[in-house]
Amino acid sequence: MTDATQDAAPTRSRGRRIARALGATAAALVVAAAGTAAWYYQRLDRNITTFAPEGIASSRPPAATPAPTGGRPVNILLLGSDTRDDGNNSLGGGDAGVGHSDTAILLHVYADHKHAVGVSIPRDTLVTVPPCRLADGRWTTERTNQMFNSAFTVGEFENGNPACTQNTVETLTGLRVDHTLVVDFKGFAAITSAVGGVDVCVPNDVDSHGIHLTQGRQTVSGQQAVDYVRARYGLGDSSDIGRMRRQQAFMSSLIKKVQGQGFGLTTLLPLADAATKSLTVDPELGSPYKLAEFAQSLQDIRLSDIQFVTLPWRFQGPRVAVVEPDASILWNLLSQDRTLDGRTTDTGTGTGTGTGAVPSTSPSPGASPSATGSATAGPTATASGSATGRSGRALLDAPVTVHNAAKSGGLAGRTALALRGNGYTDITIGADTPTRRTTLIEYAPSRRAAAERLAQLYPGAELRSAADVDGIVLTLGQDRALADTPDALGALDRAGADSSASPDALPSSIPSGIADNTRPADTDLCNDLSFG
Numbered sequence: 323m324t325d326a327t328q329d330a331a332p333t334r335s336r337g338r339r340i341a342r343a344l345g346a347t348a349a350a351l352v353v354a355a356a357g358t359a360a361w362y363y364q365r366l367d368r369n370i371t372t373f374a375p376e377g378i379a380s381s382r383p384p385a386a387t388p389a390p391t392g393g394r395p396v397n398i399l400l401l402g403s404d405t406r407d408d409g410n411n412s413l414g415g416g417d418a419g420v421g422h423s424d425t426a427i428l429l430h431v432y433a434d435h436k437h438a439v440g441v442s443i444p445r446d447t448l449v450t451v452p453p454c455r456l457a458d459g460r461w462t463t464e465r466t467n468q469m470f471n472s473a474f475t476v477g478e479f480e481n482g483n484p485a486c487t488q489n490t491v492e493t494l495t496g497l498r499v500d501h502t503l504v505v506d507f508k509g510f511a512a513i514t515s516a517v518g519g520v521d522v523c524v525p526n527d528v529d530s531h532g533i534h535l536t537q538g539r540q541t542v543s544g545q546q547a548v549d550y551v552r553a554r555y556g557l558g559d560s561s562d563i564g565r566m567r568r569q570q571a572f573m574s575s576l577i578k579k580v581q582g583q584g585f586g587l588t589t590l591l592p593l594a595d596a597a598t599k600s601l602t603v604d605p606e607l608g609s610p611y612k613l614a615e616f617a618q619s620l621q622d623i624r625l626s627d628i629q630f631v632t633l634p635w636r637f638q639g640p641r642v643a644v645v646e647p648d649a650s651i652l653w654n655l656l657s658q659d660r661t662l663d664g665r666t667t668d669t670g671t672g673t674g675t676g677t678g679a680v681p682s683t684s685p686s687p688g689a690s691p692s693a694t695g696s697a698t699a700g701p702t703a704t705a706s707g708s709a710t711g712r713s714g715r716a717l718l719d720a721p722v723t724v725h726n727a728a729k730s731g732g733l734a735g736r737t738a739l740a741l742r743g744n745g746y747t748d749i750t751i752g753a754d755t756p757t758r759r760t761t762l763i764e765y766a767p768s769r770r771a772a773a774e775r776l777a778q779l780y781p782g783a784e785l786r787s788a789a790d791v792d793g794i795v796l797t798l799g800q801d802r803a804l805a806d807t808p809d810a811l812g813a814l815d816r817a818g819a820d821s822s823a824s825p826d827a828l829p830s831s832i833p834s835g836i837a838d839n840t841r842p843a844d845t846d847l848c849n850d851l852s853f854g
Contacts, residue, residue: 366594366598366610366613367610369595369598369599369601370603370608370610370613371601371602371603372603372605372607372608373481373483373484373485373502373504373602373603373604373605374455374485374605375485375604376455376459376485377454377455377483377485377486377489378488378489378604379452379453379489379492382492382498383492383496383497383498384498385498385500386433386498386657386659388433389433389434389659393432393433393434395430395431395433395656395659396430396431396500396501396619397428397429397430397431397498397499397500397656398428398429398431398499398500398501398502398503399426399427399428399429399484399487399488399491399499399501399502399503400425400426400427400428400429400503400505401423401425401426401474401482401484401487401502401503401504402423402424402425402426402504402505402506402510402551403422403423403474403481403504403505403506403507403602404422404423404424404506422445422471422472422474422475422482423445423473423474423482423484423487423504424445424471424552424562425445425551425552425566425569426442426445426470426471426487426491427440427441427442427443427569427573427630428440428441428443428491428495428497428499429441430497430656431623432659432661432667433659433667435619435620435622435623436622436623436624436627436667437623437627437628437661437667438620438623438627438628438629439628439629439630439631439656439661439662440570440573440628440629440630440631441630441631441632441633441652441656442566442569442570442630442631442632442633443470443491443494443633444470444562444563444566444632444633444635444642445469445470445471445562446469446470446562446640446642447469447470447633447641447642447643447644448467448468448469448470448638448641448642448643448644449468449469449470449490449493449494449644450464450465450466450467450468450493450494451464451465451466451468451472451473451476451486451490452464452489452490452493453489454473454476454477454483454485454486454489454490455477455483455486456476456477457477457478457479462476469641473486473487473489473490474486481504481602482504482602484502484504484604485502487502488502488604494644495653495656496653497653497656497657500606501603501604501606501607501616502603502604503601503602503603503604503607504601504602504603505597505600505602506600508599508600509596509598509599509600509601510547510548510600511543511544511545511547511548512596512597512599512600513593513596513597514542514543514544514547514576515543515544515596516592516593516595516596516597517543517576517579517583517593518543518579518583519541519542519543519547520541520542520547520572520576520579521539521540521541521575521578521579521847522539522540522541522542522547522550522568522571522572522575522847523538523540523571523847523848524536524537524538524540524550524557525557525848525851526557528549528553528557530555531553531554531555533549533552533553533557534549535549535550535553535557539847539848547572550568550572551565551568551569551572552565553565553568562642563632563635563642564851566632567632567841567851568851570630570632570841570843571841571845571847571851573630573843574625574841574843574844574845575847577625577628577843578625578843580593581624581625590617594613594614598613625843626748626750626842626844628842628843628844629661629662629840629841629842629843630840630841630842630843631652631662631836631839631840631841632839633649633652633839634646634648634649634652634833634835634836634839635835635839645835647833648833648834648835648836649835651833651836652833652835652836662739662832662837662840663742663743663832664743664832716772717771717772717775718744718745718746718772718775719747719748720746720748720769720772720773720776720793721748721749721792721793721794722741722746722748722749722776722793722794722795722796723749723750723751723752723793723794723796724737724738724741724749724750724751724752724796724798725752725753725754725755725795725796725797725798726754726755726798726849726850727754727755727756727757727758727762727797727798727799727800728757728798728799728801728802728803729754729757729800729803730798730800730802730803733802733803734751734752734754734798734845734849734850735751735837735838735840735841735842735845735850736837736838736840737796737798737802738751738840738842739832739836739837740832740837743832744779748793749842750842750844750845751845751846751849751850752795752846752849753846753848753849754848754849754850755797757800758797758800759799759800759801760782760783760784760799760800761780761782761784761796761797761798761799761801762784762786762795762796762797762799763776763777763780763783763784763785763786763794763795763796763797764786764787764791764794764795764797765785765786765787765788765791765794765795766787766788766789766791766792766793767787767789769793769794770787772794773785773794776794776796780796780802782801
């Protein structure tokens with residue numbers, strides 16, 4: 323054997339040993355990863371609770387049909403349970419026992435799975451509770467004029483009766499609920515802690531009913547987060563409607579936090595573990611794989627493409643009555659997969675909700691105020707020029723931030739909806755600002771043409787170039803509030819009451835019951851936290 327051969331032999335031997343070691347290490351890592359994955363799967367699988375499918379009504383609205391683009395709309399019922407069982411009394415206080423569902427949001431995910439609308443249903447809404455299954459297998463009889471949250475208590479199941487609430491929502495809306503998820507205090511607290519807290523705005527100091535919160539912007543998690551979303555008395559106007567506004571703001575902030583952290587394993591695994599610990603779901607979501615697949619289908623929805631709206635309502639004594647025809651129009655819009663301003667989302671021509679193609683009965687860009695919802699809150703004149711040309715489209719794509727300086731509740735939200743109805747695509751609702759008498763339009767020097775076009779919709783508004791402004795800032799003055807008439811859509815109401823009108827007809831304008839109760843998810847945290 324030559325010296326070279328002798329030198330090569332140990333080198334090859336060391337190489338084989340290193341390769342074997344690397345191979346063994348890689349195999350160990352694969353096994354460890356597989357084992358970790360299997361352990362996590364088993365852990366999450368043990369966490370998940372499903373409710374019995376026998377309680378779901380046999381007669382249900384039909385499932386939504388797929389869109390021409392291939393996607394299918396999905397309706398998800400999100401319920402919060404205030405049960406004190408299973409250790410929840412340490413977070414919610416009070417005695418153990420069957421809980422109510424005082425938080426209910428029906429989330430409609432559009433067929434493109436890039437836009438969504440969450441409809442809040444007040445707990446005190448008077449509804450028809452259809453027949454529901456009891457623990458012994460018997461079914462109740464239909465009951466009318468019942469509080470909505472009472473459906474969750476039918477049968478006094480230890481963990482509530484989500485199937486009965488789902489049946490009630492389907493009866494109320496005529497929409498098929500594809501999935502139902504229920505989270506209790508423990509699960510909610512764990513979720514907020516898993517994401518490192520959620521940014522909120524507290525309207526005033528609270529020190530009552532066992533809830534202690536300080537005024538201002540802050541980050542809350544755990545007990546404080548539970549207190550923020552469930553507080554009613556001593557906070558804001560002490561109404562359930564005001565509480566839902568805060569819940570909508572909280573949900574928006576939570577979504578923003580999760581999206582900001584990304585969808586990597588370091589975010590999703592702790593979040594999944596926290597969420598599933600106190601989660602009850604429908605049978606079709608009863609496994610970690612199905613839940614993960616479901617969550618993945620929602621990850622492309624941007625905050626600016628989410629709207630929250632409260633079911634059109636009015637007080638009826640101490641309870642809440644549904645306002646018609648506004649509520650029926652809302653359900654018809656969702657059943658036809660239309661945005662709140664009657665548009666589609668499947669053309670890919672815009673970034674915000676309501677920026678797709680306009681149906682024949684919906685407002686077109688540049689439409690008159692009578693065709694844009696609460697018209698006096700939005701444009702009062704038709705902008706000149708075609709919005710469909712390249713230059714016209716660019717003017718409508720200019721970013722617009724809307725501030726309310728009129729001290730008129732909901733004015734900024736109604737204005738945003740009306741602007742979207744006029745073709746504007748990039749709208750943000752900012753915080754309320756100090757009172758001013760006249761409307762002001764500030765703009766970056768490069769946005770002068772777009773600002774002048776916007777000014778045509780607001781006669782008498784002051785135009786002002788501002789170097790520190792990015793885009794356009796529309797500050798609504800008291801001149802807009804004076805023109806704001808809640809019943810500007812009387813003609814639409816009369817049309818809705820016309821027995822000859824098609825029940826599936828889309829509105830030619832946005833009903834005030836929808837426009838006045840809408841909160842875009844990207845609204846400033848401190849804005850419009852009360853219904854008044």
